[in-house]
Amino acid sequence: MRRTLQLAAIGTAAGAFSGLFGVGGGTIIVPLLITWLAYGEREATGTSMAAIIVIAALAVAMQATYGNVDVANAALVGVPAVFGAIAGTALQQRIPERAISLLFAAIMVALAAELIIP
C-alpha cells in the first residue's frame, strides 16, 4: 500500500511539474525512482519509459482535440527517433549504472539554476 502511494505521488509530481515548468515527465520520474524507491538506474529509466507511453498518449489525445498535432512532422522527427532510442537503450546496457545517476545530478543542477536565475 505504502509503495502504491509512493508510485502515485511520483506520477502526480511528474504531471504537476511538467504542467508547471514544462519539463518532461521522465526528468522527474527517473531521479525519484532512484533516490526514493531505490530503483537501479537502468530499471528507473526502463520503468520511466513505460510511464511515458501513458503520459504522452493521454496528452497527445488532448492536444489532438485542439488540432495542434502535425502528424507528418511528428513522423519526420519520431521515426528516426525510434532508431535513436534502440541505439540509446543498447548503449545504456554498456555503461556503468552510476554514470546515469551522475548525468541526472547534472541535469537537476542545471534545472535548479534555470529556475533560480530570474
Added chain:
Amino acid sequence: MDEVFVVILGLLGGLLGGLLGVGGGVVFVPALSIFLGESQVEAEATSLLAIVPVALVATWRQRRYGNVRLREGLIIGALSPLGVLVGVVVANNISERALELAFAALALLIAARLVKRGLRRPEPDPVPERP
C-alpha cells in the same frame, strides 16, 4: 535541407531518450519550432505524438534487457493527469517565484543524493579464502 536537420535531431533526441529514460521532447520541441516553423504549442503537441513510438520501442527493448517494472510504470503514468490538475490548483494559489525556488531546492536535494549514490565505491570483489 531543414528536414535533414530535423531527422538528425530526431535521431539524437531518441538516442538521448533511450539512454536516459526520457521522451526526448527537450530536443524534439526546438527542432520542430526552429526548422519546421511550428509555434511553441504546436511543437509541444507534435513532439508528444513523436514520443509515443519512442517510448513504446524503448520500453520493449528495456523489457528484453529486464529493466522494466511494467505495473509500477503504468501506475505512475496513469496518475500523471491528476498531477496536471494539482499543478493548476497550486499555480493559482502560490506565487510563481515561491514555486520556482521550492522546485529548485528539491532538484538540488535530489542532485546531492544522486551524486552520493554515483560516487559510492563499487562492491569489492570477495577475498578468496585461504585453503
